[in-house]
Amino acid sequence: MATESPFRADVLKGKAALVTGGGSGICFEIAAQLARHGAHVAIMGRRREVLDKAVAALRSEGLRAVGFQGDVRNQEDAARVLASTVEHFGKLDILVNGAAGNFLASPEDLTPKGFRTGA
Template identity: 70%
Template structure:
């Protein structure tokens, strides 16, 4: 799901080349009618909904003094309100049981957050607030929906991920070289790292590790 058809088409084409049955739906997570339509279209196309991954985000560098209320609200709507809206619209399908079969377990939700709000980050007050809200949504839904419907709700909070448009837009090269010395492995993360963590969290492997 995304707002840009060209990006969706490229992603679907890439998945098709791997033999994966994929379909892209245009929609904006800030609009509840889009969220409902895409969730319903997904279930209609595939027959069931097992996993929801919330990764929509907006970001730009701005000081708190120069940030408008509209700019703050836009990021909050995309990151936090959008995450809740997608979860809410997907709930009735996820609680029927994951993996498209009659199961006592529900489906799985994975929310992508960040680490900006763990301390404080220059010129990121809007995103820090939005990601803190995403973390709170994740914890509360894990409590409520995990208890009521056995739906697993997890989150991933990436640090700097090097091969992303966000890093190239938000962090100049001269700053990148100075910040690497403060990273545990002296290097930025890669999208593959996040992909593998996501795959683990939504798979049955995580259940096996919990039961050990």
């Protein structure tokens, strides 16, 4: 059962957000809530069909959303999506790095090579 948000509907008006893994699950709902509160949202994911469906769902609510395909474990993909988000919205204010991954190190010890684990 959906409940009313405790936040003003426009609390994120004018902000630009990027949500990795935003095409499905919890990260999709995070992207949706950011957009429902006024943010322009970019979502990043590996599967084009999932991204397209998620973007269409957000846009069907009148929300501003765009999807960029890429894998966060690939440093070039991450850099490209970040640059594409900034190019598309003119800035980036919010980053939610929610893409799934199983890492064998604590976050502060994770290197770029660590992202390739399990690839």
